[in-house]
Structures are given as structure tokens and as C-alpha cells.
């Protein structure tokens with residue numbers, strides 16, 4: 001029960017690793033506030049946590065809307081008293097050549113603007129006054145290296161690592177830790193959608209995972225909980241791969 005009586009906000013929590021994290025935080029005693037775009041899937045996620053005996057509330061809205069970020073954090077503070085942990089997890093990806101990339105602004109807004117808006121709202125409205133807080137940003141292996149076909153994803157995820165370091169050094173004085181999780185290929189809707197667009201998209205990448213398998217959402221959730229927990233009390237500004245060895249493998253080599 002590492003998160004007993006803690007208040008945890010997670011964006012993009014209706015599916016994938018965000019939902020896995022919400023379930024684990026709730027199972028360890030937290031009250032979780034789940035954000036996602038679609039109220040119906042969000043209600044189902046909240047319902048499943050409550051059925052398992054956890055405390056959960058829905059704060060639906062577009063994560064990229066600055067006013068939604070502010071209002072959502074304010075609502076959580078009004079209803080639950082404060083925010084102890086913020087997980088900036090919501091993200092989108094697509095496949096488009098850079099010469100024809102039509103979703104740049106929207107991708108940057110969801111993947112990079114949003115973590116800043118939500119972090120700033122959490123810091124100013126509750127974490128700085130309380131001199132305490134933990135923020136976990138979700139970047140990607142794409143925050144370290146590029147693949148072709150989604151320039152916005154690559155640029156925004158590199159941005160998330162920079163945002164993490166900037167906030168970590170600026171807010172350490174307030175007792176706020178800011179860390180960044182960089183998942184490797186993980187079995188979620190995002191990957192299923194990409195493989196629907198291009199069945200061959202991850203064939204080579206799957207073959208080059210040193211541990212020989214794709215990650216599970218629960219394995220990413222475990223890393224989020226660690227970074228948010230008291231066990232990481234001296235950890236801030238960390239950019240942490242969780243990828244079965246994908247980023248450790250020298251480019252161009254096969255794992256075996």
C-alpha cells in the first residue's frame with residue numbers, strides 16, 4: 001500500500017498503460033482521477049477500478065486544452081483536497097511522411113503541450129503550496145532515437161525528455177520530483193492501431209528486442225509507480241528506459 005490515501009491524476013487513462021497504472025495505484029491505496037478524451041470509455045475504466053474495490057473518479061476532457069488542464073486539476077483539488085502524483089501519459093501516434101505531415105500541431109499539442117499544461121497546473125494549484133509532489137511524464141524510445149514516418153511523435157517525445165529535466169531542476173526546491181518513463185514497444189491499442197495502418201510496421205523492431213518479446217502495459221505501470229513512490233525519493237530528472245533492452249542494442253545488430 002505504497003500510495004495509501006494519496007491522490008493520483010493520470011491522463012489518457014481509459015486504456016493501455018494509463019489504465020494499467022490507474023488500477024495499480026488504486027490497488028495500492030490511492031484515489032485515482034482518470035482523464036481521457038471519451039467519457040464512455042473513461043466511465044468503463046472508472047467502473048472497473050471501483051468494482052475491484054478501488055477509489056476512482058473521472059475527469060474527462062481533451063488533455064491538450066490548456067483550460068481543461070487547469071479546470072481538471074482544480075476540480076481534483078476541490079473534491080479530493082490535493083494532488084500528490086501526476087502521470088502525464090496521454091499520447092498519440094500516426095504514420096505519415098514528413099513531407100506530407102498534416103498532424104504536427106495536434107501531435108505536439110497532445111504529446112508535449114499537455115504535459116506542460118498539466119504539470120504547471122498541478123504545481124501551482126497544489127504541489128508548490130504543499131511543498132510536495134511527484135510527476136511522471138511518459139516519453140518513449142522515440143525520445144532518444146528516430147524512426148521514419150512520424151516526425152511529430154519523434155519531436156514531441158524528445159521534447160518530453162527536455163521538459164522533464166527543465167521542471168526537475170526548477171521545482172526540486174519545492175519538493176517536487178519530475179521523472180520520465182520511456183517505454184519500448186508495449187502491447188496496447190496504440191500499437192494495434194499502427195499495425196492496422198501498416199501490418200509490417202513493427203516486424204523488424206519486434207525481432208530486435210533483446211528480451212525477445214514486446215512489453216506489457218502492466219510492466220510500464222510498475223515503472224510509473226516506482227518513479228512516483230517514496231522508493232524513488234531521491235530520484236528526479238531521470239529519463240528511464242523500460243524496454244527489454246531495445247535502446248541498449250547497437251543499431252544495425254540483431255540481438256542474437
Ligand SMILES: NC(=O)c1ccc[n+]([C@@H]2O[C@H](COP(=O)([O-])OP(=O)(O)OC[C@H]3O[C@@H](n4cnc5c(N)ncnc54)[C@H](O)[C@@H]3O)[C@@H](O)[C@H]2O)c1
Pocket residue numbers: 011012013014015016017018035036037038061062063064089090091092093110138139140141182183184185186187188189190191
Ligand atoms: N505502446 C507503446 O509501444 C508505447 C511506446 C512508447 C511510448 N508510449 C506512450 O505511452 C503512452 C500511453 O500510450 P498507450 O500505448 O497506453 O496507448 P493507448 O492508445 O492505449 O492509450 C493512450 C490514451 O490516451 C488517450 N488520449 C489520446 N488523445 C487524448 C486527448 N487529446 N485527451 C485525453 N486523452 C487522450 C487515448 O484515448 C488513450 O486512452 C503514450 O504517451 C504513448 O506515446 C507507448
